[in-house]
Amino acid sequence: MTENTIDSNKSQKYIVPIGPQHPALKEPGHFEFTVDGEIVVDASIRLGYVHRGVEKAAESRSWTQVLYLVERVCGICSHAHGTAFIQNAEALAGIEIPPRAKVIRAIAGEIERLHSHLLWLGVAAHEGGFDAMFMYSWRDREIVMDILENFFGNRVNYSVNIPGGVKEDITPEFAEQFRKKLDFLEKRLKHYLDVVNTDATFRARTVNIGTLGKEEMTRLGATGPTARSAGITRDIRVDRPYSGFDIYPINLILDDHGDLNARFVVRLKECFESIRYIKEVLDKIPESELTVKFPRKIPTGESMSSVEAPRGELFYFVRSNGTESPDRVKVRTASLCNWGTIVSAVAKGHKLADMPMILAGIDPCFSCNDRMVNIVGRGKDAQLWTWEQLRKYGIEYHSMHEGFNVSDCGIEQLREEK
Amino acid sequence: MTALHPLFALFIFPAGLFLILISFFIEWLDRKLIARFQNRMGPRLLQPIADIFKLLAKEEIVPIGVHRTLFMALPIFAFACVMTASLYVPFFGFQAAWNIRGDLIITMYLLSAMTVCLGMAGTNSINRFAVVGATRTLTQLFAYEGPFMLALLMPALVAQSWTISHIAEYASNHTWMIVTQPIGFIVAIIGLIGKLELPPFDAPEAEQEIVSGALSEYSGRGFGLFKIAKNVELVIGLALITVFYLGGIASPLLFSIKMLILLCVIALMQSTLTRLRIDQTVGLWWQAGAILSLAQLLIIILVRVR
Numbered sequence: 001m002t003e004n005t006i007d008s009n010k011s012q013k014y015i016v017p018i019g020p021q022h023p024a025l026k027e028p029g030h031f032e033f034t035v036d037g038e039i040v041v042d043a044s045i046r047l048g049y050v051h052r053g054v055e056k057a058a059e060s061r062s063w064t065q066v067l068y069l070v071e072r073v074c075g076i077c078s079h080a081h082g083t084a085f086i087q088n089a090e091a092l093a094g095i096e097i098p099p100r101a102k103v104i105r106a107i108a109g110e111i112e113r114l115h116s117h118l119l120w121l122g123v124a125a126h127e128g129g130f131d132a133m134f135m136y137s138w139r140d141r142e143i144v145m146d147i148l149e150n151f152f153g154n155r156v157n158y159s160v161n162i163p164g165g166v167k168e169d170i171t172p173e174f175a176e177q178f179r180k181k182l183d184f185l186e187k188r189l190k191h192y193l194d195v196v197n198t199d200a201t202f203r204a205r206t207v208n209i210g211t212l213g214k215e216e217m218t219r220l221g222a223t224g225p226t227a228r229s230a231g232i233t234r235d236i237r238v239d240r241p242y243s244g245f246d247i248y249p250i251n252l253i254l255d256d257h258g259d260l261n262a263r264f265v266v267r268l269k270e271c272f273e274s275i276r277y278i279k280e281v282l283d284k285i286p287e288s289e290l291t292v293k294f295p296r297k298i299p300t301g302e303s304m305s306s307v308e309a310p311r312g313e314l315f316y317f318v319r320s321n322g323t324e325s326p327d328r329v330k331v332r333t334a335s336l337c338n339w340g341t342i343v344s345a346v347a348k349g350h351k352l353a354d355m356p357m358i359l360a361g362i363d364p365c366f367s368c369n370d371r372m373v374n375i376v377g378r379g380k381d382a383q384l385w386t387w388e389q390l391r392k393y394g395i396e397y398h399s400m401h402e403g404f405n406v407s408d409c410g411i412e413q414l415r416e417e418k
Numbered sequence: 419m420t421a422l423h424p425l426f427a428l429f430i431f432p433a434g435l436f437l438i439l440i441s442f443f444i445e446w447l448d449r450k451l452i453a454r455f456q457n458r459m460g461p462r463l464l465q466p467i468a469d470i471f472k473l474l475a476k477e478e479i480v481p482i483g484v485h486r487t488l489f490m491a492l493p494i495f496a497f498a499c500v501m502t503a504s505l506y507v508p509f510f511g512f513q514a515a516w517n518i519r520g521d522l523i524i525t526m527y528l529l530s531a532m533t534v535c536l537g538m539a540g541t542n543s544i545n546r547f548a549v550v551g552a553t554r555t556l557t558q559l560f561a562y563e564g565p566f567m568l569a570l571l572m573p574a575l576v577a578q579s580w581t582i583s584h585i586a587e588y589a590s591n592h593t594w595m596i597v598t599q600p601i602g603f604i605v606a607i608i609g610l611i612g613k614l615e616l617p618p619f620d621a622p623e624a625e626q627e628i629v630s631g632a633l634s635e636y637s638g639r640g641f642g643l644f645k646i647a648k649n650v651e652l653v654i655g656l657a658l659i660t661v662f663y664l665g666g667i668a669s670p671l672l673f674s675i676k677m678l679i680l681l682c683v684i685a686l687m688q689s690t691l692t693r694l695r696i697d698q699t700v701g702l703w704w705q706a707g708a709i710l711s712l713a714q715l716l717i718i719i720l721v722r723v724r
Contacts, residue, residue, distance in 0.1 A: 014546070015546070016546050016547070016550060016628075017546070018627075022629070023625045023626060023629055024625070024626035024627065035550075037553075038550075038554075038695075038696060038697065125692075126626070127626045128626075128692055128693060129617060129618070129620065129624060129626065129692055129693025130691075130692040130693070131456060131617075131689070132455065132456050132689045132690060135456040135457050135458055136456070136457060139457050199692070201618055201691045201692040201694065202692045204692070204694065204698055205692050205693070205694075205695070351695055351696075351697065352550065352627055352628075353621060353624065353627055353693075353695040353696065354695070355627065356626040356627055
C-alpha cells in the first residue's frame with residue numbers, strides 16, 4: 001500500500017495546504033501535502049500556533065495553583081495531566097495518598113478514557129465522511145459526560161485531584177447509578193465495534209490504510225493506542241502501575257494489524273476494558289480517608305512520573321527548590337511522540353482523501369504539544385552538541401549531583417539485547 | 419396542458435418558480451431526514467429559502483486569478499441548463515411543459531452540462547482546493563455518466579421512443595419497470611446520488627480534505643445559483659426515475675408519494691454509508707455499475723428480439 005510508485009517531478013510541485021484554518025482541523029496546525037494527482041508524495045507539518053507558555057506560567061504559581069493550571073493543558077485529558085503532576089509533587093513532599101483516593105483517581109482516569117475515545121471515534125469517523133457514526137457516538141458520549149458532571153460537578157476540567165488526595169467520594173448510591181449507565185454504554189459500544197468490523201464502506205476506508213509495522217512504530221517512538229494497534233506492548237498502567245492500578249491491575253489491549261482499522265478496534269476494546277475495570281473496582285474500593293495533609297513548601301528535589309493518558313504516555317518532570325512553587329515543570333504529551341508516525345512514514349504514497357483519517361488516527365491534540373524551541377546556533381557560546389556529547393554530559397551530571405552512574409542502570413544491557 | 423401560455427410554463431408552472439420552491443422543500447426534507455436518521459433535530463421548514471435569500475443578497479467576491487466573465491457567467495449558465503432541462507420533464511402528475519422528439523437526450527445533455535459547469539468553475543480558479551475538487555468532479559462524471567445514461571435509456575428502448583412524455587405514457591400503461599428492470603432502477607438511483615455529489619459519492623466536495631471542492635471560491639449570488647441548480651437537478655432526477663421506473667405520470671398525489679419514498683431511500687443511503695475515495699468511486703462504477711447496466715441492456719435486447 002505504501003509503495004511509492006511516483007516519479008516526482010520537482011519542477012511541478014503541487015502543494016495542497018491544510019491549515020492553520022481548515023474545516024478538517026479542530027485546532028490550528030499547518031500541513032503541506034505535495035500531491036501528484038490524488039497521491040501524496042511528500043508531507044510536512046508545522047505546529048506551534050497555540051503555544052501558551054504553561055510550563056513558564058507554572059513557575060510563578062503555588063503547588064496547588066499549578067495543579068489547576070496543568071489540568072488546562074488539555075481539555076480532554078485534564079485528569080491525566082493533573083495526576084501526572086500531583087504524583088510528582090506528592091513524591092517530592094514524601095507523602096503517600098490513602099488507598100481509597102488512589103482507586104478513585106484510577107476510576108476517574110478510566111472515565112476520562114471512555115469520553116476521550118468516544119470523542120475520537122466520532123471525529124475520526126467524521127474525517128472519513130461517516131457522519132452517522134459521528135452523531136451517534138457523540139450522543140452516547142453524553143452519558144459519560146453526565147457521569148462526570150453528576151460526580152465531579154463539571155463536564156470538562158473536573159478536578160478530581162487535590163494535593164494529597166481526591167476531592168469527591170464515590171457513594172454506594174452513586175455507584176449504582178453509575179453501573180446502569182455503563183451497562184447501556186457497553187451495549188452501544190458493542191454496536192460500534194460491530195460497525196467498525198463489518199461495515200463494507202467503512203472498512204474500505206480503514207483496512208490497510210496508514211499501516212505501520214511494529215519495528216517502524218518502535219523506531220518512531222509511538223505510544224498509546226497508536227503503538228498498541230501495531231502490537232507493541234506499551235501501556236504505563238501495566239508496565240509501571242501508578243495510583244490505583246497497582247492495587248487492581250488492568251489488562252493490556254493489543255492488535256497486530258497496525259492500520260487505521262486496528263486503531264479503531266484497539267480504542268473500542270479499551271473502552272470495554274475500562275468499563276469492566278470500573279464496574280469491578282466500584283465494588284471493592286478500599287475504605288480509608290480521602291486526603292492526607294499536603295505541605296505548603298516542598299523540599300528540594302527532582303521527580304518524574306508517567307501516566308497513561310487516553311492518547312498514550314504523558315510524562316511530567318518537576319523540580320522543586322524548596323519554595324512554595326515549582327522551579328521547573330516539563331510536560332511531554334503523547335501527541336508529540338506520535339506525530340512522527342504520520343509525517344515520516346505513513347503519509348507518502350497514500351491518497352489525499354486518506355489524509356484526514358490518518359491524521360485523526362493518532363488522535364492528535366495540538367495545543368498540548370505546542371512548545372517553544374530556542375535554537376542557539378550562531379552565537380559565541382554555541383551549544384550544538386552531538387547525541388554522544390549530550391549523553392556523556394548527562395552521565396557526568398547525574399554521577400556528580402545524584403551520586404550514581406546512569407550507565408549502570410541497564411540501559412547498555414537493553415541496547416545490547418536489541 | 420397545451421393551453422398554458424409558454425411564458426407561464428417557463429416562469430411559473432410547472433417549470434420556473436414552482437419548481438424552485440418544490441426543490442427547496444425537497445432539500446429541506448432531505449436534510450431533515452438525514453438529521454433524523456443521525457439523531458439530530460435538522461433544519462426548520464423555511465431554512466433552505468432563508469439560506470438562498472441570504473446568499474443572493476450577499477456580496478459576490480471575485481478572487482484574483484480567475485477569468486472574470488467566466489466566473490460570473492458559469493453559475494447563470496448552470497442554472498439555465500437545469501431550468502431548461504426541467505421543461506421536458508413531467509412533474510407531479512402533470513404533463514411536461516414541452517416535448518419534442520429526442521428530448522430525453524437533450525435533458526441528459528443539459529444535466530451533464532451542469533456538472534461540466536461545476537468542473538469549469540473549479541478549474542477557472544487558482545485555488546488548490548477548487549482545482550482538486552474540479553478534477554474529482556470531472557473524474558466522477560466519467561465514472562457514473564455511462565451507467566446512469568444507460569439506466570435512463572433502457573426504458574426508452576423498451577418504449578421505443580426518445581421522448582420523455584411517450585416513455586411516461588408507456589410506463590403508465592404497462593407493468594412498473596422497477597419490476598421488469600430492477601438492475602436499471604438500482605443503477606439509476608445510485609447514479610443520481612453520484613451525479614448530485616451526495617454522500618457516499620461526495621469526494622468532489624469532501625470538506626475534510628478540499629473544503630468545498632470546485633465551489634470553494636464562490637460566494638454570494640454565484641454560490642446561491644449553483645445551489646439552486648443542484649436542488650433542481652435533484653428534483654429532475656427524482657422525477658425522471660419516478661416516471662420511468664415507478665409507473666409513469668399517475669396522479670399528483672401518487673407521484674408525490676413515490677417521489678418521497680425515493681427521497682427516503684436516497685437519504686438513508688446518504689446517512690448510512692462512509693464516503694468513498696475517488697478511486698473507489700470510479701472502480702465501483704466501472705466494475706459493478708457499467709457491467710450491471712450492460713447486462714440489463716443485453717437482457718432487454720434479447721427479450722425484444724425474441
